[in-house]
Amino acid sequence: MSLIELLTGSVLFTAAAGSSLQLWALAGAAAVAEQRQQERLEQAEVALARAETYLRGLAPSAGDCTTATAQLLQALAVQPLAPGLARQLEVSPSGDGVVLRVAVAGEAEPRQRLYAPAAFGRCGIPQGGGGGTP
Amino acid sequence: MLPLAMGASLVLLLGSLSAHTVSLQARMQGIREQQQRRAEDRLASAGQQLLAELHRSHPCLLALPLPQWDVQGLACAPAQAIAGLRQGQGLGGSYRLVAWRPELQPAELLLELAAGGGQPARQGAFTVQLAPAQPPAQPQPQITDVRLVGLRGVAP
Numbered sequence: 001m002s003l004i005e006l007l008t009g010s011v012l013f014t015a016a017a018g019s020s021l022q023l024w025a026l027a028g029a030a031a032v033a034e035q036r037q038q039e040r041l042e043q044a045e046v047a048l049a050r051a052e053t054y055l056r057g058l059a060p061s062a063g064d065c066t067t068a069t070a071q072l073l074q075a076l077a078v079q080p081l082a083p084g085l086a087r088q089l090e091v092s093p094s095g096d097g098v099v100l101r102v103a104v105a106g107e108a109e110p111r112q113r114l115y116a117p118a119a120f121g122r123c124g125i126p127q128g129g130g131g132g133t134p
Numbered sequence: 135m136l137p138l139a140m141g142a143s144l145v146l147l148l149g150s151l152s153a154h155t156v157s158l159q160a161r162m163q164g165i166r167e168q169q170q171r172r173a174e175d176r177l178a179s180a181g182q183q184l185l186a187e188l189h190r191s192h193p194c195l196l197a198l199p200l201p202q203w204d205v206q207g208l209a210c211a212p213a214q215a216i217a218g219l220r221q222g223q224g225l226g227g228s229y230r231l232v233a234w235r236p237e238l239q240p241a242e243l244l245l246e247l248a249a250g251g252g253q254p255a256r257q258g259a260f261t262v263q264l265a266p267a268q269p270p271a272q273p274q275p276q277i278t279d280v281r282l283v284g285l286r287g288v289a290p
Contacts, residue, residue, distance in 0.1 A: 005135050005136050006135055008136055008139075009135045009136045009138070009139030009140075010139070012136075012139050012140060012143050013139040013142055013143050015143070016142070016143030016144075016146050016147050017143075017146055019146075019147060019150070020146040020147055020149065020150040021150075022150075023147075023150035023151060023153065023154050024150050024153055026154060026157075027150070027153040027154045027156070027157040028153075028157075030154075030157040030158075030160075030161065031157045031160065034157070034160050034161055034164055037164065038164060041164075041167075041168065041171075045171065048175075056279070060278075065186070065189075065190065092183075094183075094186070094187070094190070096186055096190060097182065097183070097186055099179075099225065107168070109172070111171065111172070111175055112175060112179070112225055112226070113175050113178055113179050113225070114178075114179035114182050114183055114224070114225055115182065116182040116183065116185065116186035118185065118186040118189040118190060118277070119181070119182040119185040119186050119189070119277060119280050120277070120278070120279055120280065121263075121265065121276055121277050121278035121279065
C-alpha cells in the first residue's frame with residue numbers, strides 16, 4: 001500500500017463522509033419540517049371539522065337562515081385556534097352561509113369551506129320559496 | 135486500501151441519498167394529501183351551496199329525482215333556475231350536479247368538480263337526510279343533515 005493510495009483513499013472517504021453527513025442533515029431537517037407542517041395542517045382540519053360539529057349542534061329553528069348564519073359566524077369567531085393558523089370569516093354572497101378560511105403558515109393557499117345552516121336543517125324555509133307541489 | 139475507501143464512500147453516499155429520497159417522497163405525499171383535502175373543501179362547499187339554494191328557493195325539487203327536474207320540476211321552478219342548479223359556481227371553481235336520488239334512504243347527492251389548476255375532475259358523493267313532507271305545515275321534505283362520504287377522480 002503506497003502513501004499515495006492511502007492519501008487518495010482518505011481524501012475520498014472524507015469527502016464522501018462529509019457529503020453524506022450534509023445529505024443526512026438535509027433529509028433530517030426536511031423530515032422535521034414536514035412533520036411540523038403536517039401537524040399544522042391537521043390542526044386546520046380540526047378547525048374545519050369543529051365548525052361543522054358546531055353547526056350540527058345548533059338547535060333547529062323555523063327562523064330566518066340569516067339569523068342562524070349570524071349565530072354561526074359569532075360562534076366560529078371565538079373558537080380556539082392552534083398556533084401557526086390564521087382564521088378569516090365572512091358571510092357568503094347569498095347571505096345564508098359562512099365562509100371559513102384557515103390559513104396555515106407555509107402554505108400558499110388557505111383551506112376554505114362554506115357552511116350553510118340550511119344544508120343542516122338549522123333554519124326554516126323562507127316565505128315565498130318555491131314550495132309549490134311539483 | 136483504495137477499493138475499500140471507494141466501497142465505503144459509495145455505501146455512505148447511497149445511504150444518505152436514500153434518506154433524502156424518502157424525505158422527498160414524504161413531502162410529495164403531503165402535497166397530494168393537501169390537494170385531496172382542498173378538493174374535499176370545494177366539493178363540501180358546493181354541496182352546501184346547492185342544498186342551501188334548494189332549501190331557500192326551490193324546496194319542491196328536493197322530492198324529485200334529478201331526471202324529473204326538467205319534467206315535473208318545471209311545475210314549481212323555472213327552467214333557468216333548474217339549469218343554474220345543475221351547473222353552478224362555488225368556492226374555488228365550477229361544479230355540476232350529476233345525480234340527486236331522494237328516493238334512497240338517506241338521499242344521495244353526486245357532484246362533479248370541473249378540472250382546473252392542474253387538478254383532475256373529481257366527483258363527490260353526499261348522503262343527505264331528509265325529513266319527509268308533512269302537509270299542510272311542511273309541504274316539502276326538509277334537509278336535516280348532509281355528509282360528504284366519498285371522493286373519486288374522474289377519467290378525462
